[in-house]
């Protein structure tokens with residue numbers, strides 16, 4: 578068994594940096610491990626225009642520690658009134674790498690999201706023509722649909738139709754959580770891919786609800802049954818180029834998580850590679866790790882792979898229970914646990 582692994586420097590194809598003081602404190606965790614990251618645009622107000630994205634990108638770049646090379650890749654938050662010309666211009670200028678559908682009220686800061694997916698079809702047609710990648714938070718928000726069924730319902734009600742209507746549109750089904758999503762992505766053409774988070778590879782829904790409510794295991798889409806976790810592990814570690822790394826790192830302060838109405842989101846950035854690599858190791862798939870972490874994402878986004886490398890070695894790493902963000906406590910993913918891989922840089 579190999580005790581060391583060296584791979585091309587990976588990228589994180591889905592995360593949340595927030596803005597202001599929180600952003601300045603969390604960017605270094607990601608920049609330490611990853612060369613690039615797709616930065617989700619669900620700020621208040623959301624990042625809906627090229628000008629807003631360019632300014633946000635400048636603020637992120639200013640938060641990257643000196644001597645560290647890291648590039649944020651920006652995303653346009655789609656709304657019912659998205660200006661397709663501005664989106665196309667922003668993409669042509671290299672400001673936007675993709676655009677994101679948040680069904681209205683599906684998750685944190687998604688109130689301005691898309692209220693009618695069909696209403697967005699003219700924008701999707703333009704994105705297909707301009708070859709702009711579409712990222713999707715794939716959950717319906719209908720109150721009559723059980724929270725555990727919302728991803729599958731989204732596939733049946735919307736995603737299948739989008740992929741049929743726009744056969745050339747590149748679509749990333751974000752943070753998939755079900756065997757249904759795995760099957761959908763595998764059956765679709767090479768223009769459809771998915772990101773998978775570390776938490777959905779490690780936990781099923783029991784981790785959220787057994788032995789008391791565990792808010793630090795709560796994110797959206799929520800973790801599902803064990804059979805779904807096993808399907809995700811097989812997808813991530815199975816060598817298909819359709820699946821790649823996206824932590825969905827979503828920092829919320831401890832007090833906002835441990836509250837009567839706790840926020841959805843897991844702060845996965847600080848020990849992201851250690852977390853993913855543990856899964857690949859358990860699955861006997863260390864040889865598939867570089868593809869998932871460093872090759873499949875750039876291939877799908879048609880960006881160059883990174884030239885630098887990172888190395889991890891087999892060694893105990895104690896993940897702190899809390900980290901300081903804006904002088905307050907935040908609980909990282911695996912907080913208080915010991916992982917078996919150490920990131921050497």
Ligand code: DOR
Nearest residue numbers: 684685796797827841842
């Ligand atoms: O758990 C989540 N947190 N899921 C999302 O889709 C959004 C994210 C956030 O921004 O906090």
Ligand code: ZN
Nearest residue numbers: 592593617825
């Ligand atoms: Zn997210």
